[in-house]
Amino acid sequence: MKPLPADLAALASGGKGALARTLSALETAPDDPRLVALLDAALAAPGGLVLGLTGPPGVGKSTLTNALIARLRARGQTVAVIAIDPSSRRSGGALLGDRTRIDSDPGDAGVFVRSMAARRRLGGLADAAFPAAVLMRALYDLVIVETVGVGQSETEIADCADLVVFCAQPGAGDALQFMKAGVTEVPDLVLVTKGDLGAPARRAAADLRGALSLAADGAGAEVAVVSAQTGEGLDAAMAHLAELSAARRASGALAAHRSGQARAWAEAQIYESFGRVGLALIAPRLSATCSPFSAVAELRRRAAAALHETLKNI
Ligand SMILES: Nc1nc2c(ncn2[C@@H]2O[C@H](COP(=O)(O)OP(=O)(O)OP(=O)(O)O)[C@@H](O)[C@H]2O)c(=O)[nH]1
Ligand SMILES: [Mg+2]
Numbered sequence: 001m002k003p004l005p006a007d008l009a010a011l012a013s014g015g016k017g018a019l020a021r022t023l024s025a026l027e028t029a030p031d032d033p034r035l036v037a038l039l040d041a042a043l044a045a046p047g048g049l050v051l052g053l054t055g056p057p058g059v060g061k062s063t064l065t066n067a068l069i070a071r072l073r074a075r076g077q078t079v080a081v082i083a084i085d086p087s088s089r090r091s092g093g094a095l096l097g098d099r100t101r102i103d104s105d106p107g108d109a110g111v112f113v114r115s116m117a118a119r120r121r122l123g124g125l126a127d128a129a130f131p132a133a134v135l136m137r138a139l140y141d142l143v144i145v146e147t148v149g150v151g152q153s154e155t156e157i158a159d160c161a162d163l164v165v166f167c168a169q170p171g172a173g174d175a176l177q178f179m180k181a182g183v184t185e186v187p188d189l190v191l192v193t194k195g196d197l198g199a200p201a202r203r204a205a206a207d208l209r210g211a212l213s214l215a216a217d218g219a220g221a222e223v224a225v226v227s228a229q230t231g232e233g234l235d236a237a238m239a240h241l242a243e244l245s246a247a248r249r250a251s252g253a254l255a256a257h258r259s260g261q262a263r264a265w266a267e268a269q270i271y272e273s274f275g276r277v278g279l280a281l282i283a284p285r286l287s288a289t290c291s292p293f294s295a296v297a298e299l300r301r302r303a304a305a306a307l308h309e310t311l312k313n314i
Contacts, residue, residue, distance in 0.1 A: 004034040008041040012139055016112055022135060023114055026128040031297040039131055039293040042138035043262060048078075049245045050133050050143045052161025059167045060193035060228055061146045062100040067228040068238065069103070069111055072142060078110040080136040082129060084118050084147040102146075112140065118147075127272070130160040130265045131293065159261055162254060163188040163241055168208060170200035186212065186221050188244055191237060195227035266292030273300055 004025055005011040005018050025035045053061050062083070069079050081102050104113040116129060129145065136143045147157055158164055166187035190208055195201045208223045222240060226233035248254040266286060271279045273296075286295060 004032065005038065006034070008038060008045065008138060011038060011135075015109060016106075019112060019135070019139065020114070023128070023132055026131050026135075030128075030131075031300050033297070036291075036293050036297045039134060040291045042134045043258075043291065043293065045138040047134075047137035048139075048141040048143060049241070050137050050145065050160065050162045051241065052157035052164040053144055053146045053167065054148070054157050054164065054187075055167030055193075056169075057148050059169045060100075061148075061167055062102050063228040064167065064191070064193060064226065064234075065144050065146055066100065066103050067231065067234055068142075068144065071231075071234060071238065073108070073110055076110075077141040078139075080112040080140040080143045081114070082132055082136070082143065082145045083113065083115045084129060084145065085115050110140075112136070127269070130261060133160045134262075159264055162248070162257065163244060165189045165191055165237075165241070167191050167193050168204060169193050170197045170204045188221060189237065189240060190221055190223040191233075192223065192225045193228065195225040195232045196229045201225050201227075262292040266296050269296045270299065274303070 002017075002021060004022055005014050011018050011022060022035065022038060025032055029035065053065065055061055065081055069081070072079050081104075083102060102113050104111045114132065116132065133143055133145060145157060145161055164187040166189075168190060170192060190212065192201050192205045192208065202225060205223050205225050212221050212223065224233050224237055224240070226237055228234070245254065248257070263286065267279060267283055269292075270282050270286075274282065282299065286292070
């Protein structure tokens with residue numbers, strides 16, 4: 001296998017092959033010093049916007065992603081997609097029946113699509129999702145993270161996305177119940193999909209607005225109707241998201257959100273490698289300024305070396 005790119009510029013000029021190799025290393029050799037250096041550089045780059053797209057199965061997330069890709073490419077913007085595949089659905093079943101694939105023209109350097117299996121946590125994000133999003137946002141104008149779920153996934157996707165979009169479909173009682181049950185984290189934008197279905201879509205939007213107004217901090221989230229089929233509402237939704245992200249960049253809220261994500265990711269990795277006791281010992285010593293990627297890789301390297309040393313004497 002070809003070596004990893006030496007730096008961010010080499011990654012950027014290496015095309016989709018270089019990015020694919022780097023993303024594979026995230027899953028097979030996460031502590032590789034070259035990979036860690038790439039992650040550090042990517043984390044420091046201002047980068048594009050990471051959009052988390054979530055919602056129940058079949059709501060139209062992938063179809064919407066395809067429609068957004070077409071629009072953004074027409075404007076000359078580049079897009080990367082991470083599709084998180086819940087392992088529960090690998091086995092098949094009716095849900096897989098009419099899933100839409102995300103199109104990516106292999107000849108178009110401006111679109112990159114990657115699937116990732118959600119490990120361990122059912123419907124949860126892969127451990128590599130945050131570092132993958134960091135790498136991709138350094139290279140593309142927009143990164144879309146598609147993940148299935150209701151409830152829990154809003155909180156989880158906020159761990160790797162800058163803005164969270166929740167998709168609901170006309171007549172979907174489940175989405176509404178979730179909203180009414182008390183949303184743990186209110187999405188930045190709610191999109192009612194399949195707007196071409198007409199009245200049921202407008203009714204769902206009105207219901208969702210009502211439900212959100214009851215949530216503690218739900219009054220700020222907009223609800224819009226879109227149709228990937230007719231293109232209704234797509235430009236307005238994109239404009240709204242661009243406005244939100246520009247405001248957050250300007251206020252420093254985006255940078256604060258991203259450094260919080262990096263810290264949360266590092267803590268999750270430390271917990272995974274060293275358990276509760278390890279996390280309690282290490283967390284207070286993780287400085288706000290040190291790179292989470294270097295810190296985690298270095299800790300794991302040193303712990304492995306210490307363990308080898310100890311084993312020699314047993
Ligand atoms: N009428 C109409 N149907 C749509 C629209 N968008 C998606 N669909 C249909 O809804 C079904 C599910 O679409 P997907 O894009 O696969 O939905 P998804 O949310 O990605 O589904 P999962 O990845 O399985 O969770 C497909 O049959 C689509 O053709 C739309 O704008 N209008
Ligand atoms: Mg899908």
